[in-house]
Amino acid sequence: MTAPVLQVKDLKTQFFTDDGVVKAVDGVSFDLHPGETLGIVGESGCGKSVTALSILRLVQEPGRITGGQILFKGTDIVTMPGDDVRDIRGKDIAMIFQDPLSSLNPVLKVGYQIEEAMEAHTKISSKVALSRAVQLLKQVRIPAAESRVEDYPHQFSGGMRQRAMIAMGLANKPSILIADEPTTALDVTVQAQILELLRDLNEETKTAIILITHNMGVVAGLCKRVLVMYAGRIVEQGPVEQIFKDPQHPYTWSLLQSIPRLDADRKDRLLSIEGLPPDLIKPPRGCRFHPRCQFRIERCFHDDPTLMDVGPDQEAACWVTMRRALARDGEARA
C-alpha cells in the first residue's frame, strides 16, 4: 500500500471556556491514503467537525490543539508556522462547508470567488483564471458555465451553490478535500446528485475525500472506509460494507438501527438512542457511551476501552461488542 497522505496521531483539541475545558477531540488517530474516501460519522457535538477544522488549523479561540500530530505528507501541521499552514489551505487540503449559501460571499460573483481560490496560491493572469473557472464549473456539471461565472450566489440554486463550492475546493487540485456535512442543507434529490458528483470527481481527480456527516446513508453512498466518533473519540472504524453488515460497537449498531428502512415492517419502531451526548467538560468514567448503552456490563462503568481488532480491518472500542451482546441476548431469550 502507498504511504498515507495524511496521518492524524493522538489528536487532542480542547476549548478553554469559562465553564471548564471542553475536550472536543480527545485522542483521535487515523490514516488517509491517496485517493481514499473516508467517512467520519457521529451525532452533533461528537468532535467530527472540530477534527476537520484541526487538520487545517482553523480552530478558533478559545479552542486550541493541545496534543498529537497531524502529518501531511510527513510534515506536522500542528507545529508548522502560520504562513506555511496558509499555503496548505486550499492548495493541498481544501474544505467545503455545510451551508453553500452562507459559504459564498453574497456580493462577489461566483466566478470571481473561484478565481480568488486559485490566485491565493498561484500567480496566473485573470484571463487564464477565468477560463479555468469556467472549466471547473463544467467539471462540477453546471450548465451554461460560460455565462454562469458572471452570476452572483443568489442567482444559483442550492445544489448549484454547493457545486460551485466544490469547484472552489478543487481549484488548486488538492490532494485532500474535506467535506463538512456537504449535503445537510440540501434537498434529498440534490443530495444524491452532489454525492454522485463527489464520487465521480474522486475517481477522475484521485483527490482523497474526508466526508463528515451524521448521516450513515450518505457515508454508504460515497465512502470506502468509515470512522465512527463518539464524545471526541473514535469508537469504531473499518470498511463501510463491514461496518454496515456487522457493526461491533453498540453505538454504531444503534446509529444503523435508527435509519428508517423501506423494506422494514411498518409496525417495527425505529430505534432511538436514549439520553444526550455526554458533557465533554467532565466525561463519564469508564466507557463514555456506557450511560446510554443497553448492552453495558459491570466493567464498562470504570474501565475505559481502547480500539481493539474485532474483524478483518475492523476495530471497535468496546468491552462487550455486538457479537457477544447479541449472543447473550439470544441466550437470555431461549
Next chain:
Amino acid sequence: MATAPGVATPEEYVGDTLAREQTSLWADAWRRLKRNRLALGSAVFLVLLLVVAIISVFWTPYPIWRQGVAPTYQTPNSDFLLGADQAGRDILSRLMVGAQVSLEVGVGTQIIVAVVGVTIGLIAGYFRGWLDGIISTLINIFYGIPDLLVALILVLILGRGLDKIIFAIAVTRWMDMARLVRGQTFSLREREFVEAARASGTRPNKILSRHILPNALGPIIVQATFGIPQAILFEAFLSFLGLGVQPPTPSWGAMAADGFHAIRIAPHIVLVPAIALSLTLMAFNFLGDGLRDALDPRQKR
C-alpha cells in the same frame, strides 16, 4: 442529439430559463431608492446644489468680496435676487460660494472619516485582542472629550484655512464610523464565507478588502451620508462663532452671523443662509434615510 424540431434540448432549456436578468445588490438598492420620492427629490436637490457650487468657482453674479455693489441692507429685487447684506455685498453670489464651502467641508470631512474610521474599525474588528482593546479605549476617550473644545483648540493652533477646519472636524467625528465598522467586522468575520476564504488560504488583507469591506459598504455609505450634514452644521456653527473659514470667504454660518444684529430691519440676511442650510441638512438626512432603507437587505420586497 436527435430531438423533435422546436423542442429545446435539456441544456438549452436549463440555460434559457435560468439566465435571469443580472441583478446585483447595488442594482437592487437603486431600484428601491428610486421608489422613495423624498430621497430621490433630496438627491436631485443636492445635485443642483453641487452644480451651483461648481458654477460659483468660475462665475458669480457679482464679486463676492466687493462691498457696495448694492445699497446696504437691500431687500431682494430683480437686480439682487436675494438682496444685499450690511456691507452691500450680493447675497446670492455669497450663497453660491457658501454652498461650495459647505459641500467641501461636508464631503471632505467624511472622506477623512471614512478612510480613518474604516481602516481602524476593520483592524479592531478583525484582529480583536489587545489591538481592539487599545482602539476601543481610544474611541471612548475621544467620545469623552467635548467635540467643540477639540475643534476650537485645533482651529486656534492650526489656523482658519478650509483644509484645517476640515481636519479639525474630522478629528471630532471619526469615532462613529470606526465603531460601526468594528461592529460590522465583528459579525462578518464569523460568517461562513469568511471561514471558507480562510480555509482556502486567503490572506487577511484580502479577506478584509474583498470579503468583509464590500459586505459592510451599505452601512458605511449610510453612516457617511448622515455624517455630511453633521459636519456642515458644525462648520456653520464654528463660522457663526467667528472661528470658521477666514473672511471674506463666505460661509453660511458666517453670513447668518453677519446679519444677526440686523434681524429686525433686514431679516433676509439671516434667513437666506439659514434656509439654505436647513434645506441642505434636510436633503442629506432624507437621502440617508432612503439609502438606509434601500441598502437594508431585510427590507427586500
